[in-house]
Amino acid sequence: MSGCWPSWPACGDPESGCPWDLRQTWETIVPHTLEEAYEVADAISRRDFEAVRGELGDLLLQVVFYARIAEEEGRFDIHDVARTLAEKLVRRHPHVFADVRYDSEAEHHAAWELEKARERVEAGEGRGHLDGVALALPALTRAVKLQKRAARVGFDWDRPGPVLAKVLEEFDELRAEIEADAPEARLGDEVGDLLFSVCNLARHLGVDPEAALRGTNARFEDRFRFMEQALAAQGRRLEDADLQELDGLWEQAKQK
Structure with a gap:
């Protein structure tokens, strides 16, 4: 920039x-x-x-x-941006800036979501329960937001067990398509279904899938660099090692 x-x-x-x-x-x-x-x-x-x-x-x-x-x-200008933000904060926090009281966190959350829904309608974003979930969001994040919206009207499981079963079901469906030598478009659909169900499981476990995947990416980078450095210390490159040796180095990196 x-x-x-x-x-x-x-x-x-x-x-x-x-x-x-x-x-x-x-x-x-x-x-x-x-x-x-x-x-x-x-x-x-x-x-x-x-x-x-x-x-x-x-x-x-x-x-x-x-x-x-x-x-x-x-x-508009930067002052309008700041003023709009201040007005929104006041409007969404009547328990802070007015005399409203909530008896529970669930009641507070319901009021928050109701106010956001009212704002979406006023902005002309529609009245559907899934309206207003930005298309530009990372796919994992958007999946969780869509699932949360659906959960508000009861379209959800009440515990992680059935969600895990759904993940396994989607995995089996993908495996069946692979064994049937399905076209790429069909495989893409099944992979998408599997990822969506994994996001749903993460949500039920209280895990942010976007953050979890970022952590996995970081661990992969660390371990891969360990393999590079270990071979470089021997005057060798990754391309010089076979898969068995790379697997061994990978296990060393995990333990380290």
Whole structure:
């Protein structure tokens, strides 16, 4: 992202501003916004709070950037963004900013969801129970959100056991398609069903599947690098080892 945050108005000046900044649109900034959000998550997962500070600044720049484009188009500005956020926080927290009291966390959560549903209707997002779940979310995260919406109307299991059985059922269906030499599109459908059911199991276990997979990715990287380094110490490359030796190094990495 552009390093122009300390003097943003000058960077966006049509005459003397940063050429990269001046070329950007709503659409071109979106990939950078997603990247910066993931970099914040990565820095937090590493407990590197100096990096968190910097990454939060980069993410904040995205907000300022969008607001500046909107201001130039006569839509809104950064003050409107902050004001809208403040109003939303007050509206969704009547137990903090008004005299409303909830007798339980479940009652509080139900009121929160009811208010969000009302906001979606006012925004013209529809009245369906699955409306408003952003398409741009990571697929694992979106799967969990869809499942939570369905659970609100009782379309859900009440314990993990049946969900695990569903995972195994989907696994067996995928295996049957593989053995039947099914076309790629069919295999894709079955893999998707399996992933969706695994997300549902994670939800019932109180596990965030996106975070769980990030952790697995990190462990895979650590173990793979261990294998690279172990072979490099012998003057060899991964390509020089057979699968049996690589499996042995992998087990060493797991134990380490």
